Amino acid sequence: MFKKETEYALRGMVYIQLQNLKDRRPGVAEIAHEIEAPYFFTAKIFQRLAKQGFVKSMKGKGGGFFIEPEKKDLPLKELIIAIEGEELFVGCGFGLKNCDEENPCPLHHQYGMIRDQINKLVAGETIQSLAQNTLNKTLAFSRDTEK
Amino acid sequence: MFKKETEYALRGMVYIQLQNLKDRRPGVAEIAHEIEAPYFFTAKIFQRLAKQGFVKSMKGKGGGFFIEPEKKDLPLKELIIAIEGEELFVGCGFGLKNCDEENPCPLHHQYGMIRDQINKLVAGETIQSLAQNTLNKTLAFSRDTEK
DNA sequence: TTATTAAAAGACAAAAAGGTCTTTTAATAC
């Protein structure tokens, strides 16, 4: 469904938020390890997210990543679109350019319902809501769970 | 959602089926043109599908592709899996290897519902049912519609 | 100010996806 980059970004953002709630700022090494993503790839992804303002970072000793309070309630959708574009949210299941109500592809209505659900999900959930899910439900999304 | 290759395959299969219903066997050139896919790429895709038994082909004059009666009711899902594997139908939205009921990711339940819908759609529809959709609904899935 | 820590920047590389083209094989038409 999502690209690897998007998956790593989502997992990493939730991990950062969870740590921030404990007043910690995890660094790339910690994030990559916990979300089971390659170190350098993780570094690159979060550099980009930092440049785009989704996270803040601090260099040097005690440095690491953190999410500003006003950003933690950003819908996942915006993060996803920033990474992989919006095809998933607007495209036709059949891949047709000009598929619409006037001119529907054979999957138009059925696929439309699924696409609407995807939209609803990622527009409704936020990094914060996922972090809360994790806290509430005796969690599970990373090595944390192995305890 | 789907790979380009899958989209072309779905569009092409439906087009072949529609033409078969008119007792025609379209060739690669015709298929590629009608579904707006690159000629050589389309050729490669249908060679593979022929090798896998999803379509039959005939060489030489009057040759082209056709779908055997017993194959036309094959669920889209089988075709899709043959092309791009089953990740879409089994994977975790978060990309976790061991995400399950015991150990759910923060998106587990919400994403699970979407994945179930996708499964239901592609398990329920067939090349034939899509062709019928097209015939019934004053169609639309290709250049045909430009009339 | 020097050492250390950690992110930023950016080059580089491997793998997968997407796409192109030439040659070969098999069918039909003559």
Added chain:
DNA sequence: GTATTAAAAGACCTTTTTGTCTTTTAATAA
């Protein structure tokens, strides 16, 4: 048979995605 038509086979290429690594910059600690 020969010519023609059209798929099969397979080499090749381009772009995107995924991943790696080195060097630079900025922060803190001593």
